Amino acid sequence: MPQTTQDRDHPASSDSAIRLRGLHRRFAGRGGAGTKALDGVSLDVAPGEIYGIVGRSGAGKSTLIRCVNLLERPDSGEVRVLGQDMLMLGDRALRERRRAIGMVFQHFNLLSSRTVADNVAYPLEIAGVPAAERAPRVAEALSLVGLTEKAGAYPAQLSGGQKQRVGIARALAPRPQILLCDEATSALDPETTQEILGLIKRLREKLDLTVLLITHEMAVVKEICDRVAVMEAGLIVEQGRVFDVFTRPRHPTTRRFIADTIGYAVPRGTVARLPAPRADEERRLLQVLFAGPNSTRAVISEASRRYGLDLDIISGRIDAIGEEPFGLMALAAYGPSGRIDAAIAWFGELGLTVTPLDEGN
Numbered sequence: 046m047p048q049t050t051q052d053r054d055h056p057a058s059s060d061s062a063i064r065l066r067g068l069h070r071r072f073a074g075r076g077g078a079g080t081k082a083l084d085g086v087s088l089d090v091a092p093g094e095i096y097g098i099v100g101r102s103g104a105g106k107s108t109l110i111r112c113v114n115l116l117e118r119p120d121s122g123e124v125r126v127l128g129q130d131m132l133m134l135g136d137r138a139l140r141e142r143r144r145a146i147g148m149v150f151q152h153f154n155l156l157s158s159r160t161v162a163d164n165v166a167y168p169l170e171i172a173g174v175p176a177a178e179r180a181p182r183v184a185e186a187l188s189l190v191g192l193t194e195k196a197g198a199y200p201a202q203l204s205g206g207q208k209q210r211v212g213i214a215r216a217l218a219p220r221p222q223i224l225l226c227d228e229a230t231s232a233l234d235p236e237t238t239q240e241i242l243g244l245i246k247r248l249r250e251k252l253d254l255t256v257l258l259i260t261h262e263m264a265v266v267k268e269i270c271d272r273v274a275v276m277e278a279g280l281i282v283e284q285g286r287v288f289d290v291f292t293r294p295r296h297p298t299t300r301r302f303i304a305d306t307i308g309y310a311v312p313r314g315t316v317a318r319l320p321a322p323r324a325d326e327e328r329r330l331l332q333v334l335f336a337g338p339n340s341t342r343a344v345i346s347e348a349s350r351r352y353g354l355d356l357d358i359i360s361g362r363i364d365a366i367g368e369e370p371f372g373l374m375a376l377a378a379y380g381p382s383g384r385i386d387a388a389i390a391w392f393g394e395l396g397l398t399v400t401p402l403d404e405g406n
């Protein structure tokens with residue numbers, strides 16, 4: 046089955062740090078046809094980028110990210126990491142290759158009986174790194190995450206954010222080129238989430254890492270990712286640069302994710318204070334997202350003149366993704382239904398994104 050994806054800014058796949066092609070993975074179910082966790086997924090992650098995969102529970106995100114280091118084997122498809130065809134590797138070569146791929150987990154997966162330093166040393170022990178070499182590598186990894194002074198502590202003595210720093214240090218100890226983050230901030234409070242995302246961003250710069258992360262939170266993608274893929278039912282339904290996907294979402298699932306993150310419903314009290322529409326007109330609440338050359342308020346007054354509508358600005362704010370700003374405005378549009386539709390279509394032609402808002406959430 047062809048992949049229903051809408052891709053933008055696809056990098057040259059031969060240069061990809063991670064290249065996935067046509068991945069299928071089905072899990073046997075009780076009696077029935079089973080679950081298609083991956084239904085033909087292709088993806089390219091460029092070296093040095095932070096790439097986010099977002100989707101609701103059950104979309105197939107975990108299965109996909111686990112296919113990159115072959116914790117999960119796809120039934121069919123191609124997995125290339127740093128140019129290496131992973132599915133061709135024997136056990137020993139695969140173990141070696143995995144050292145270039147660090148992984149960070151939602152629930153940290155630390156060994157409670159080991160100190161912080163011994164947790165970080167663990168993957169080096171498994172890899173057979175001699176003890177004399179391990180100590181400086183552990184010190185280096187702990188310094189990168191700012192936890193040098195906790196080397197002798199046990200996981201139970203740490204906060205959630207500190208535990209995740211240990212998880213990251215452990216992933217970095219074998220000096221990987223790629224970091225996989227499986228819902229790395231989902232168990233953390235918002236402030237600690239920001240702290241960990243900031244750390245991942247700094248580590249990417251400092252160590253030239255390529256980061257692939259999965260999350261169910263579009264806010265994480267907005268904060269940290271360069272590009273994003275939206276997954277649903279084992280498929281990527283949309284992918285592209287985060288700014289483009291946020292400001293011009295094409296797939297309904299993406300629109301819902303974006304609305305949850307940046308959209309705002311109009312408070313009930315505000316709606317109650319709006320004038321009622323006349324008998325021959327309709328009132329519709331709209332959110333207009335401005336980005337690029339037409340991001341000016343003049344567009345609103347021109348739409349009002351062109352289509353003979355009253356367009357009341359209820360609220361507005363400027364937001365940004367990375368360094369790129371965009372504007373969000375809530376409008377109450379009054380006029381005949383057909384003319385409101387025509388104005389919405391005209392906004393669309395100008396490249397603005399218009400979304401109906403619920404009255405009174």
Ligand SMILES: Nc1ncnc2c1ncn2[C@@H]1O[C@H](COP(=O)(O)OP(=O)(O)OP(=O)(O)O)[C@@H](O)[C@H]1O
Pocket residue numbers: 072073080081082100101102103104105106107108109261
């Ligand atoms: N080992 C397994 N055995 C059977 N079914 C599985 C297995 N792993 C995943 N699945 C099923 O495959 C589908 C995709 O699961 P997956 O964990 O990849 O989704 P997800 O997007 O990561 O969701 P979540 O955020 O809840 O983990 C789900 O329907 C899940 O129940």
